[in-house]
Amino acid sequence: MIYIDNILFAIILTIGVGFFVKNVKKLIRNIKLGQDVNRTDNSSERWKNMAMIALGQSKMVKRPVSGILHIIVYVGFVIINLEVLEIIIDGLFGTHRVFSFLGSLYGILIGSFEILAVLVLVAVFVFWTRRNIIKLKRFTSSDLNGKPKKDADIILYFEVVLMSLFLIMNATDIYFQQANSGNIISQYISPLFSSLSLFEIQVVERTAWWLHIVGILVFLNYLYYSKHLHILLAFPNTYFADLNVKGKFDNLESVTKEVKLMMDPNADPFAAQPVDENAVPSKFGASDVQDLNWVQLLNAYTCTECGRCTSSCPANQTGKKLSPRKIMMDTRDRMEEVGKNIDANNGVFVPDNKSLLNDYITPEELWACTSCNACVEECPVNISPLSIITDMRRYLVMEQSAAPQSLNAMMTNIENNGAPWQYNQMDRLNWKDE
Amino acid sequence: MSEVINVPTMAEMLAQGKQPEVLFWVGCAGSFDDRAKKITKAFVKILNRANVEFAVLGTEESCTGDPAKRAGNEFLFQMQAMMNIEVLNAYEAKKIVTACPHCFNTLKNEYPELGGKYEVIHHTEFLKSLLDTGRLTIEGGQFKGKRITFHDPCYLGRANNIYEAPRDLIQKLDAELVEMKRSKANGLCCGAGGAQMFKDAEPGNKEVNIERTEDALETKPEIIAAGCPFCNTMMTDGVKAKEKEADVKVMDIAELIANAQDL
Numbered sequence: 050m051i052y053i054d055n056i057l058f059a060i061i062l063t064i065g066v067g068f069f070v071k072n073v074k075k076l077i078r079n080i081k082l083g084q085d086v087n088r089t090d091n092s093s094e095r096w097k098n099m100a101m102i103a104l105g106q107s108k109m110v111k112r113p114v115s116g117i118l119h120i121i122v123y124v125g126f127v128i129i130n131l132e133v134l135e136i137i138i139d140g141l142f143g144t145h146r147v148f149s150f151l152g153s154l155y156g157i158l159i160g161s162f163e164i165l166a167v168l169v170l171v172a173v174f175v176f177w178t179r180r181n182i183i184k185l186k187r188f189t190s191s192d193l194n195g196k197p198k199k200d201a202d203i204i205l206y207f208e209v210v211l212m213s214l215f216l217i218m219n220a221t222d223i224y225f226q227q228a229n230s231g232n233i234i235s236q237y238i239s240p241l242f243s244s245l246s247l248f249e250i251q252v253v254e255r256t257a258w259w260l261h262i263v264g265i266l267v268f269l270n271y272l273y274y275s276k277h278l279h280i281l282l283a284f285p286n287t288y289f290a291d292l293n294v295k296g297k298f299d300n301l302e303s304v305t306k307e308v309k310l311m312m313d314p315n316a317d318p319f320a321a322q323p324v325d326e327n328a329v330p331s332k333f334g335a336s337d338v339q340d341l342n343w344v345q346l347l348n349a350y351t352c353t354e355c356g357r358c359t360s361s362c363p364a365n366q367t368g369k370k371l372s373p374r375k376i377m378m379d380t381r382d383r384m385e386e387v388g389k390n391i392d393a394n395n396g397v398f399v400p401d402n403k404s405l406l407n408d409y410i411t412p413e414e415l416w417a418c419t420s421c422n423a424c425v426e427e428c429p430v431n432i433s434p435l436s437i438i439t440d441m442r443r444y445l446v447m448e449q450s451a452a453p454q455s456l457n458a459m460m461t462n463i464e465n466n467g468a469p470w471q472y473n474q475m476d477r478l479n480w481k482d483e
Numbered sequence: 484m485s486e487v488i489n490v491p492t493m494a495e496m497l498a499q500g501k502q503p504e505v506l507f508w509v510g511c512a513g514s515f516d517d518r519a520k521k522i523t524k525a526f527v528k529i530l531n532r533a534n535v536e537f538a539v540l541g542t543e544e545s546c547t548g549d550p551a552k553r554a555g556n557e558f559l560f561q562m563q564a565m566m567n568i569e570v571l572n573a574y575e576a577k578k579i580v581t582a583c584p585h586c587f588n589t590l591k592n593e594y595p596e597l598g599g600k601y602e603v604i605h606h607t608e609f610l611k612s613l614l615d616t617g618r619l620t621i622e623g624g625q626f627k628g629k630r631i632t633f634h635d636p637c638y639l640g641r642a643n644n645i646y647e648a649p650r651d652l653i654q655k656l657d658a659e660l661v662e663m664k665r666s667k668a669n670g671l672c673c674g675a676g677g678a679q680m681f682k683d684a685e686p687g688n689k690e691v692n693i694e695r696t697e698d699a700l701e702t703k704p705e706i707i708a709a710g711c712p713f714c715n716t717m718m719t720d721g722v723k724a725k726e727k728e729a730d731v732k733v734m735d736i737a738e739l740i741a742n743a744q745d746l
Contacts, residue, residue, distance in 0.1 A: 293592070294592060294642060294643050294644065295641055295642045295643075296588040296591075296592055296638055296641075296642025296643050297588075297592035297593060298552060298553075298593065300557070300561065300593060300596050300597060301557045301561075304557045304558055304561050305561055305597065307558070308558065308561040308562055308565060309565070311562070312562070312565055312566075333557065333558075334555065334557075361669070363671055363672040363674060363691045363694065363695075364685070364687070364691070366671075366689075366691075366694060367674075367684075367687045367688065367689040367690065367691050367693075367694055368686075368687030368688030368689055369684070369685045369686070369687040370685065370686075371685070413685055413686075416682070416685060417684070417685040417687075418677050419637070419672045419674060419675070419676040419677040419679050419691065420553045420637075420676050420677030420678075421637040421641065421671075421672035421676050421677070422637060422641040422642055423637075423641065423669075423671070423672065425641075426641050426668055426669075439553075439555065441555075442554060442555030443555040443556075443557055444555075445555060446554060446555035446556045447555065447556065447557060447558060452554060452555070452556075453682050453683075455681055455682040455683065456554050456678055456681055456682050458681075459550060459551075459554070459678065459681035459682075460550075460551055460554065460556055460559055463546045463548070463550070463551055463559060463563065464559060464562075467511075467544075467545030467546050467563075468511040468514070468515060468545075468546050469511055469546060469550050469680075469681055470511070470515055472514075472515045474542055474545060475542050476515075476542075477509070477514045477515075477541060477542050477544055478490070478492070478514070478539065478541040478542055479514075480509075480513075480514060480515075480520040480523055480524065481488065481490045483520065
């Protein structure tokens with residue numbers, strides 16, 4: 050019977066981690082729905098980006114208030130994981146504070162965790178205030194209505210509960226308090242429990258300990274259903290991000306082939322094309338998530354809906370419907386929908402008469418983009434909403450000929466006279482003599 | 484205009500068996516838009532003054548395909564690109580300068596994969612190099628102490644990380660360079676990019692160029708400097724809409740330099 054705690058712990062841990070792994074597999078499956086794109090070149094620069102942008106948070110501090118507070122929560126999260134490691138070892142092997150053999154170093158470690166826990170609580174309080182009291186525009190705009198708004202608050206509540214449990218657990222740990230090393234904060238919490246009996250204090254300590262680790266496992270599993278996946282995906286996302294200068298849009302290879310054929314004076318337009326039985330007729334641009342590439346889909350899972358993109362978007366600032374954040378959220382929602390469809394149909398996607406275009410993202414949003422790259426510049430984890438907008442415009446124009454009238458006129462001009470306006474190409478040098 | 488400007492074409496150069504130092508890509512706006520043509524001429528006058536041996540493609544130049552590509556028409560873009568590349572390669576063009584950041588970005592970043600590999604420079608960088616190497620000197624203090632704010636074109640700034648060349652030039656004029664609250668990487672678009680220049684804006688509560696002009700006017704400038712013919716149009720329209728055209732001029736960097744030279 051004495052092992053019942055350890056067995057229970059092992060079972061909870063296995064279920065918690067197992068369920069998470071199952072969802073991670075689903076996530077990878079969904080990302081792989083995307084088209085292939087090679088992002089393995091130049092690995093040294095990719096590692097550097099990951100170290101600077103994800104690990105080093107270099108783009109976060111562009112907005113200093115949220116940037117610095119975020120670093121506190123981030124450092125708190127990363128460092129407190131050491132504590133979680135101790136909890137797991139204690140839980141599995143029935144030890145108590147197994148790392149305490151480190152002596153004064155242990156005190157320093159736990160002491161710094163306690164300080165961080167308090168700082169995290171302060172930061173989370175400010176975050177909550179910004180969302181719910183100050184109501185910053187980027188946290189209250191309509192693209193967050195409903196679940197996303199609730200999701201953001203739930204994550205903050207989670208952090209409050211986890212940090213509080215950590216401090217209570219330390220405050221009610223009699224041995225830890227007696228050792229009087231590292232209880233920098235918890236020594237002031239511990240008197241709150243002085244009216245309790247020794248047994249009751251032990252019950253509080255055990256309860257806090259169990260709730261803390263269970264809470265962490267629940268939070269881990271909440272990630273997949275929330276916007277909070279960025280704590281994991283920011284790393285691969287910054288690694289696989291486009292390394293080209295932002296002005297360079299990709300050239301569609303399928304188009305290059307056709308254009309070359311058209312321009313080749315030796316090509317026989319009437320010759321039968323060699324038939325490849327397996328060839329899927331190429332589709333230009335994207336109308337659904339399967340047409341996007343896997344990095345764009347990874348982007349969608351990584352987005353934590355901070356809204357820096359939308360708040361810097363010239364179209365959004367002037368009241369247009371376009372919100373780059375919504376482009377990412379829609380892409381993820383549709384990807385989840387397609388994923389569920391595949392799960393429900395034994396691994397095959399059954400067409401559902403819906404698509405990312407129109408059912409989620411409207412042409413009006415797409416046409417409002419100035420391609421200014423402000424959203425890409427702003428994103429703290431190098432997501433590119435612009436690349437999705439461009440691919441969807443390509444579908445509208447090349448597959449559906451559904452550009453706004455005035456753009457069609459512009460394109461006709463380029464085709465006919467080599468300029469977006471109706472001027473004769475032969476007049477191109479007239480300015481010289483005017 | 485009375486004075487003579489010298490604008491040789493690549494064809495004329497070839498006929499003389501010469502290869503110019505640099506090919507000046509004029510662009511559609513620079514060729515046809517009345518306001519942008521003045522920028523083109525200002526730049527040519529500077530090139531003439533600095534004895535830069537340049538040439539234009541003239542009637543052999545065609546749209547780079549930028550607005551088509553941003554609108555999503557990859558076919559039309561690649562057709563334009565390949566036709567232009569054929570012409571450029573036939574003349575063995577090596578170095579291209581252009582006063583349009585959209586042409587600049589497309590030629591520099593999107594042509595190489597399609598077979599067009601050139602050294603492409605924006606005119607602000609080129610002008611700076613002329614000054615740095617002493618081929619051009621700025622005399623007189625026509626702009627001395629004048630408040631000039633620079634609007635970063637998206638396709639020069641964020642798209643290609645060129646922020647300093649235009650600013651260096653303004654400072655060489657002894658002018659007082661004043662920055663808008665949103666500048667460089669944080670600069671706000673003028674509203675013309677992504678083919679917006681050629682269509683009406685979607686329903687909203689403001690035009691982007693008005694929002695940006697307000698940024699510029701906040702700095703109480705005498706001149707709003709631009710480095711893109713489309714930004715120039717948008718900011719000029721914005722200044723007009725704000726009824727400030729009597730006090731605030733919108734000028735290209737090339738025009739500032741040309742004026743300083745009394746060209």
